[in-house]
Amino acid sequence: MDNVPFAFCKHVCELLFMDYSRPSQAKELSGTYGEFSRLMFGYLAIYVCTVKDSRVLPGYVEYLSTGEQIKSPEEIEAVPKKHVRYVYIMLEDTANESACREAVQRFPYAVQYNVLLRSSSISEAWVDSACSWKRLWRVLINKKLDDKALRLFQKAITGRKIFKLTIDPDACEGGTLEITKILLCQEQFDELALLKPGGGGSKAPVRELLEFWSENSEKLTGKYVVVECTSGIEQLQEFLLKGAFSEDKELNVSGLQKLLKVCPKEECDFIDKYYLHNHRTFTIPSCVYKYEEGEGVEQRRLHISFECGESSVPSHERRPANHEGQDALHLMRET
Structure with a gap:
């Protein structure tokens, strides 16, 4: 395998690095693949920024291998564009699409664009912009979306653009819960995470999602459900043990x-x-x-x-x- 063209090795390693969780495993490859993966990991970085009031606020670049953070605008601008493979955008309000587009275009070689929604509302222009990104990887929701936001978010769902969804358990109810079920049945989607800081959360719909799995197991083959909240773990045990809980x-x-x-x-x-x-x-x-x-x-x-x-x-x-x-x-x- 070490005799294949270097360009092919490079392409394989880049595919492995598309998922945030794979770099450490890619480094264990042998020969040219392993050498190139270890070299890539040394330069691998994420970019984190906040969009608020239609502006991109100062963010930072962090190298995954060392944890070093670069915060000054001049130093961030000097970071080679190809080093930044993961972009995280924290959306504080219904910012217009131009601010998000600016954050995305800053590092065009990224293989993941991840968005944290910190508002209950989103704009139609933002949804249209997000659907045009080449890889809207993960959406994180930490507040219950209002009815208008849910209707707009359906565009991204229908477009099969989202690969992973992280949501606060207390926000995962009603229309939002129905969205998670639709996503779980889509082929490109592979992970639903119910995360609550501190492990609390009394509304995690884990039991309902497990019942949904029982009824639709073929569609949900290979899907991940990550649970980090106390009530969710209790519901998992209740589901497994049935009447013996x-x-x-x-x-x-x-x-x-x-x-x-x-x-x-x-x-x-x-x-x-x-x-x-x-x-x-x-x-x-x-x-x-x-x-x-x-x-x-x-x-x-x-x-x-x-x-x-x-x-x-x-x-x-x-x-x-x-x-x-x-x-x-x-x-x-x-x-």
């Missing part, structure tokens, strides 16, 4: 130990290869658990893994869950 944590752990099976290496390799399961990484990963329901051709399967550690480490040092992870179901509700 108890207020006694030890009883629940005992029930889960009987219900869930630890996946062997062969199965972990399969879901890594076909469903990219190893793109989700952890500080201290659990092993991969398997939950099955139904029989014969109607059988459905969930693969479950979770964080077993408390401290955080740089993203490039995190590891995926696999057959060598910790078998520690009692930690599922703690992390």
Whole structure:
């Protein structure tokens, strides 16, 4: 493989680097691929900025390998455009499309454009602009969208432009919840994350989403649902244990130990290869658990893994869950 043209190696590595979670894995490749990946990772950077009152406010560039941040406008301008592969835009209000376009065009070689919506409203012009971006990768919503914003957001949904959605559980209800279900059934979409700072959140619709999976499992094959809120973990356990769910944590752990099976290496390799399961990484990963329901051709399967550690480490040092992870179901509700 090391005898193939350098341009081909470069293209393969660039494809691997399209997903934020892949660089550390790409570095482990052998030969020319590994060398080029390690070189690329040394220069890989993200750009973060805020759009408010129709202006792009001062942001920063951060190199992933070192965590170094560049904040002065002059130094940011001097950063080679090809180094910045991930752009994050924090949208504070219904900013016009020209401000967002300015942020996007500043680093035209980015393979991801991610938007954090910090307002309940969005403008039609912004939606039209976002739909024209070559790769609207992830949308993050931390406030419940108003009815007009939901109608406008449908354009991006219909255009199949969004690959990942991160949402505050308290904002995921009503029309917003219906949007998540539509996205989960789209082929390009692969991850829904329900994240609550501090782990709280009383409205996470995890049980409803799991019931939706039971009814539409074929359409949801290979999809990720990431849950980081206490109520969501409780609902997952309720769904798995059905009538056996108890207020006694030890009883629940005992029930889960009987219900869930630890996946062997062969199965972990399969879901890594076909469903990219190893793109989700952890500080201290659990092993991969398997939950099955139904029989014969109607059988459905969930693969479950979770964080077993408390401290955080740089993203490039995190590891995926696999057959060598910790078998520690009692930690599922703690992390």
